[in-house]
Amino acid sequence: MSKDHPADSPATIRLTVGQALVRFLAAQHTERDGIRQRLIPGAFGIFGHGNVAGVGQALLQNAIDPHEAEAPLAYYQARNEQNMVHAAVAFARTRNRLQTMACTASIGPGSTNMVTGAALATIDRIPVLLLPSDVFASRAVDPVLQQLEDERAMDVTVNDAFRPVSRYFDRIWRPEQLIPSALAAMRVLADPAETGAVTLCLPQDVQAEAHDWPVEFFREHTWHSARPVPEPAALERAVEVIRSAQRPVIVAGGGVIYSEAAEALTALAEATGIPVLDTQAGKGAIHADHPCAIGGVGATGNDAANELAAQADVVIGIGTRYTDFTTASHTAFRDPDVRFVNVNVKAFDAAKHSATMVVADARAGMEALVEKLDGFRAPEEHLRRAQELRAAWDERVAPCFQPHDQELPAQTEIFGALNELMGDTDIVINAAGSMPGDLQALWKARSPQQYHLEYGYSCMGYELPASMGVKMAAPDSQVVAIIGDGTFQMAPQEIATIVAEDLKVILVILQNHGWSSIGALSESHGSQRFGTKYRMRSGETGMLDGGLVPLDIAANIRSYGLEVQEVRTTEDFRQAYRRAEAAPKATAIVVETELLGPNPPGIGWWDVPVSQVSRLESTQRAYQEYESARTPQRHYL
Numbered sequence: 085m086s087k088d089h090p091a092d093s094p095a096t097i098r099l100t101v102g103q104a105l106v107r108f109l110a111a112q113h114t115e116r117d118g119i120r121q122r123l124i125p126g127a128f129g130i131f132g133h134g135n136v137a138g139v140g141q142a143l144l145q146n147a148i149d150p151h152e153a154e155a156p157l158a159y160y161q162a163r164n165e166q167n168m169v170h171a172a173v174a175f176a177r178t179r180n181r182l183q184t185m186a187c188t189a190s191i192g193p194g195s196t197n198m199v200t201g202a203a204l205a206t207i208d209r210i211p212v213l214l215l216p217s218d219v220f221a222s223r224a225v226d227p228v229l230q231q232l233e234d235e236r237a238m239d240v241t242v243n244d245a246f247r248p249v250s251r252y253f254d255r256i257w258r259p260e261q262l263i264p265s266a267l268a269a270m271r272v273l274a275d276p277a278e279t280g281a282v283t284l285c286l287p288q289d290v291q292a293e294a295h296d297w298p299v300e301f302f303r304e305h306t307w308h309s310a311r312p313v314p315e316p317a318a319l320e321r322a323v324e325v326i327r328s329a330q331r332p333v334i335v336a337g338g339g340v341i342y343s344e345a346a347e348a349l350t351a352l353a354e355a356t357g358i359p360v361l362d363t364q365a366g367k368g369a370i371h372a373d374h375p376c377a378i379g380g381v382g383a384t385g386n387d388a389a390n391e392l393a394a395q396a397d398v399v400i401g402i403g404t405r406y407t408d409f410t411t412a413s414h415t416a417f418r419d420p421d422v423r424f425v426n427v428n429v430k431a432f433d434a435a436k437h438s439a440t441m442v443v444a445d446a447r448a449g450m451e452a453l454v455e456k457l458d459g460f461r462a463p464e465e466h467l468r469r470a471q472e473l474r475a476a477w478d479e480r481v482a483p484c485f486q487p488h489d490q491e492l493p494a495q496t497e498i499f500g501a502l503n504e505l506m507g508d509t510d511i512v513i514n515a516a517g518s519m520p521g522d523l524q525a526l527w528k529a530r531s532p533q534q535y536h537l538e539y540g541y542s543c544m545g546y547e548l549p550a551s552m553g554v555k556m557a558a559p560d561s562q563v564v565a566i567i568g569d570g571t572f573q574m575a576p577q578e579i580a581t582i583v584a585e586d587l588k589v590i591l592v593i594l595q596n597h598g599w600s601s602i603g604a605l606s607e608s609h610g611s612q613r614f615g616t617k618y619r620m621r622s623g624e625t626g627m628l629d630g631g632l633v634p635l636d637i638a639a640n641i642r643s644y645g646l647e648v649q650e651v652r653t654t655e656d657f658r659q660a661y662r663r664a665e666a667a668p669k670a671t672a673i674v675v676e677t678e679l680l681g682p683n684p685p686g687i688g689w690w691d692v693p694v695s696q697v698s699r700l701e702s703t704q705r706a707y708q709e710y711e712s713a714r715t716p717q718r719h720y721l
Contacts, residue, residue: 094298094300095298095299095300096296096297096298096299097296097297097299097302098294098295098296098297099294099295099297100138100141100142100291100292100293100294100295101138101256101259101262101286101290101291101292101293101295102135102138102139102140102141102142102286102291102292103141103142103145103146104259104262104295104297104301104302105139105142105215105262105266105284105286106127106139106142106143106145106146106157107146107151107154107302108262108266108301108302109123109124109127109157109186109213109266110122110124110146110154110155110156110157111155111302111303111304111305112124112270112305112307113304113305113306113307114182114183114274114306114307114308114309115306115307115308115309116182116308116309116311117311117344119182120306121182121183122155122183123182123183123184123270123273123274123307124157124183124184124185124186124213125157125158125183125185126157126158126159126160126185126186126556127143127157127158127159127160127185127186127187127188128160128161128162128168128169128171128172128185128186128187128188129143129159129160129161129162129168129187129188129189130161130162130163130164130165130168130188130189130190130194131188131190132189132190132191132194133190133191133192133217133229133230133288134189134190134191134192134194134195134217134218134288134291135188135189135190135191135215135217135286135288135291136190137288137291137292138217138286138288138290138291138292139188139215139217139286139291140188141292143157143159143188147159153302154302157186160185160556160581160585161581161584162549162578162581163577163578163580163581164197164549164575164577164578165187165189165194165195165197165198165201166197166198166200166201166545166575167545167548167549167575167577167578168187168198168201168549169187169198169200169201169202169204169205169212169214170201170204170543170545170546170549170550170553171185171549171550171552171553171556171578172184172185172186172187172201172212172213172553173201173204173205173208173210173212173538173550173553174513174536174538174546174549174550174551174552174553174554174557175553175554175556175557176205176210176211176212176553176557177208177210177342177536178511178533178536178553178554178557178558179557180341180342180343180344181209181210181211181276181279181309181342182309183557184210184211184212184213184273185212185213185553186213186214186215187201187212187213187214187215188215188216188217189214189215189216189217190217191216191217191218191219191228191229191230191231191288192229192230192231192242193230194216194217195216195217195218195242195243196216196242196243196245198214198216198246199245199246199249200543201214201281202214202246202249202250202281202283203249203281203541204538204540204541204543204546205280205281206249206250206251206280206281207280207540207541208280208338208365208538208540208541209279209280209338209342209405209430209540210279210280211272211273211274211279211280211281211282212280212281212282213269213273213282213284214246214250214281214282214283214284215283215284215286216243216246216283216285216286217285217286217287217288217291218241218243218255218285218286218287218288219231219241219287219288220287220288220289221257221258221287221289221290222289223238224289226238228288230242239255241255241285243255243283243285246281246283246285249281250280250281250282250283251272251278251279251280251281251282252268252269252272252282252283253282253283253285254268254269254283254284254285255284255285255286255287256284256285256286256287256290257287257290258290259290259293259294259295260295263297263298263301265284266284269282269284270305270307271307273307274307274308274309275309276309276310276342276343276429276445277312277429277430277431278430310445311343311445311447311448312429312443312444312445312448313444313445313448313449313452314427314442314443314444314448314449314452315442315443315444318440318441318442318443319442319452319453319456320456321440322425322427322440322442322453323453323456323457325398325423325425325440326356326398326400326425326453326457326460327457327460328398329397329398329462330397330462330463330466331392331395331396331397331398331419331462331463331466332356332358332396332397332398332399332400332462332466333358333359333360333361333378333381333392333393333396333398333399333400334349334352334353334358334359334360334361334400334401334402335361335362335363335366335381335393335399335400335401335402335404335406335410336349336360336361336362336363336366336369336370336402336403336404337362337363337365337366337401337402337403337404337405337410338363338365338366338403338404339366339402339403339404339428339429339446340366340369340402340403340446340532341365341366341368341369341403341532341533342403342446343403343429343445343446343447344447344532345369345402345403345445345446345447345450346368346369346370346532348446348447348450348451348454349369349370349402349446349450350370350371350374350376351450351451351454352450352453352454352457353370353374353376353377354376355454355457355458355461356454356457356460356461356462357376357461357462357464357466357467358376358400358462358467359376359378359392359466359467359470360374360376360377360378361378361379361380361381361385361389361392361393362377362379362380362381362389362524363380363381363382363404363407363409363410364380364384364409364520364524364537364539364540365404365537365539365540366403366404367380367524367527367529367535367537368529368530368531368532368533368534368535369532371529371530371531372527372528372529372530373528373530375467375471376467376470377474378392378470378473378474379474379477379524379525380524380525381393381410381416381688382409382410382411382412382416382688383408383409383410383412383413383521383688383689383690384409384520384521384524384525384686384688385412385524385525385686385688386474386477386481386524386525386526386684386686387473387477387480387685387686387687388470388473388474388476388477390412390416390686390687390688391473391687392470392473393416393417393418394416394417394418394419395418395419396417396419396422397419397421397422397423398422398423398424398425399417399422399423399424399425399437400424400425400426400427401424401425401426401427401428401436401437401439402426402427402428402446402449402450403427403428403429403446404426404428404433405428405430405433405436405540406433406436406437407539407540408690408691409539409690412688412689412690413689413690413691413714413717414691414717414718414719414720415689415713415714415716415717415718416688417720418716422720423439423440424436424437424438424439424440424720425439425440425442426439426440426441426442427442427444427446427449427450427453428441428442428443428444428446429443429444429445429446430443431443437720438720438721480685481525481526481684481685483682484496484497484500484522484526484682484683484684485497485499485500485501485526487654488678488682490678491678492652492676492677492678493652493653493654493657493675493677493678494677494678494681494682494683495518495519495522495594495596495677495678495681496522496526496681496682496683496684497654498566498592498594498654498657498675498677499519499522499523499526499527499566500526501654501657501658501661502564502566502592502661503526503527503528505658505661505662505665506534506562506564507562508530508531508534509531509533509534509558509560509561510534510561510562510563510564511533511534511535511536511554511558511561511562511563511564512527512534512535512536512564512565512566513536513537513538513547513550513551513554513563513564513565513566514536514537514538514547514565514566514567515537515538515539515542515543515544515545515546515547515550515571516538516539516542516543516544516546516568516571517544517568517570517571518568518683519566519568519594520537520539520542521683521684522683522684523535523537524537525684525686526684533558533561536550536554538550544570544571544574544575545571545574545575546571547565547566547567547571548565548567548571548572548575548576548578548579548591549575549578549581550565551563551564551565551582551587551589551591552578552581552582552585552587552589554589555587555588555589556587562590562665563588563589563590564589564590564591564592565589565590565591565592566592566594567591567592567593567594568593568594568596569593569594569595569596569597569598569618569635569637570598570618572593572637573635576640576641576644579591579641579644579646579672580644580645582646582670583644583645583646583670586669587670588667588668588669588670589670590661590664590665590670590671590672590673591641591646591670591671591672591673592661592672592673592675593637593641593672593673593674593675594675594677595637595674595675595676595677596676596677596678596679597617597618597619597632597633597679598613598616598617598618598679617629617679618632618633618635619631619632619633620632620633637674638650638672638674641672641674646670646671646672647667647669647670647671647672648671648672648673648674649663649664649671649672649673649674650673650674650676651673651674651675651676652675652676657673657675660673661673689713691714691717693710694706694707694709694710695707
């Protein structure tokens with residue numbers, strides 16, 4: 085009880101807003117299936133003008149002089165604000181969205197650097213708490229350094245850029261506003277249907293302002309992560325559609341993994357004999373060697389899954405939001421009478437493609453389906469054909485893993501080696517470029533946690549900081565981030581954090597001196613790989629078609645204090661990986677690879693419009709091919 089209040093007054097404690105926020109966050113928990121844990125066990129932060137004396141001071145005080153009732157909130161020093169959000173997202177995803185981190189940044193560019201990370205989190209439906217610093221609420225200093233001046237209103241700042249990419253946004257103009265806003269923020273973070281980036285903008289003078297807080301605000305609070313069960317009538321409608329199917333498929337999305345529903349998915353597939361196709365986020369939800377597992381579907385999927393999708397009369401989407409890569413830009417599901425049954429905790433996603441909606445937790449929904457579908461099995465020849473297609477695909481892509489008649493290995497050779505070398509509970513990380521396409525088509529995930537691909541935002545620069553967050557969340561797993569040389573050049577800074585925190589991760593950098601994915605896309609769309617190779621500017625042509633840019637990635641990494649191995653063959657990579665695996669500290673392996681593949685063949689399509697008119701013959705041909713390829717495109721009504 086505060087000394088400033090009589091015994092019959094509500095108990096209060098005098099703290100700054102920053103101190104109160106840190107103490108509040110340290111008392112928040114989540115619970116699911118009887119397992120209770122801290123919602124926010126730590127915070128990433130880069131301090132400066134705006135937060136150094138507010139939230140920064142509060143984190144310092146929490147570390148060295150915490151209140152007796154205050155739990156510690158671990159602090160992690162990042163090097164780049166976007167990177168720290170990526171690390172927090174990777175941590176939350178690995179913890180199946182039941183825990184996340186807070187991220188605090190200084191006013192201006194420090195805070196707006198987090199906008200890309202916020203977009204990624206919200207698009208991917210992953211919780212993260214962002215605490216951008218803001219202007220003076222008092223307006224005693226106006227304009228403050230790095231303040232955007234808006235002639236129309238004085239309450240607009242650069243942090244308003246967070247509004248469209250946040251699931252919850254607020255600005256704390258007065259200390260007492262923190263109480264309802266912080267509670268609302270936790271509700272969104274802990275809600276599997278509503279989660280994403282949560283942004284609390286903190287004016288710098290308010291952060292340091294003292295206030296008398298009710299002690300009840302800091303009591304331990306548990307947010308229960310619900311498992312909504314299907315509404316009975318909706319379940320009956322879904323069962324009726326599924327029982328009518330002759331060629332059904334299941335599309336397993338990330339929601340299956342986040343709800344820890346792998347066993348329920350396997351049980352549903354085994355009970356009904358329905359083939360399971362996966363998205364990037366859902367890979368590993370069913371073991372790759374299971375008889376019902378067919379693999380990735382869509383633009384980056386395999387031909388077996390895409391042939392099944394094309395002929396499916398009923399598509400059962402579980403925990404997926406149906407991105408254009410999953411639907412191959414609305415060309416994957418080609419039966420004119422195809423119907424969808426969607427099981428999703430979020431009604432917005434469950435309603436997609438005019439589906440029969442089942443708004444429910446993925447695990448609860450599949451368990452209910454197994455019970456209601458008792459006695460139903462898809463025709464045996466349907467599953468048999470699916471297995472034959474998968475076997476034919478595996479045979480067709482086997483050469484992708486073998487040495488070719490070229491000086492350097494293809495990246496697919498390295499992926500094949502990694503898939504063999506990594507254990508079932510080890511975790512591979514990737515995000516952007518040509519690699520996700522190869523990985524979804526080729527990787528055989530043997531557990532729900534093994535395959536960590538960020539492909540909702542496909543954000544170059546995610547992989548390296550994500551390795552930190554994943555390792556923090558899964559310290560007993562071997563964590564491997566596969567990084568292209570293009571991605572590496574965008575965000576190498578967190579190598580310093582990996583070293584400082586002594587995080588044992590393995591960084592595999594594939595150097596092919598260009599942007600392989602965009603290069604192939606450019607070439608296939610008539611633009612001749614323009615601007616996609618790392619080359620010196622030629623004095624003869626005036627274009628970037630000279631010699632290789634003399635970038636030494638290995639030396640760059642060594643300058644951060646990390647051990648580096650350089651290899652040029654797949655066998656040398658295998659040996660290097662075993663050494664890295666056995667090493668007590670983080671290691672990087674730099675592999676020279678062939679820019680032009682080969683890559684796995686596939687019938688999946690992605691809608692990237694081609695110039696309708698051009699003087700270039702390559703573009704003219706590409707437009708004709710584009711017009712033909714988009715013919716099956718349709719709305720699912």
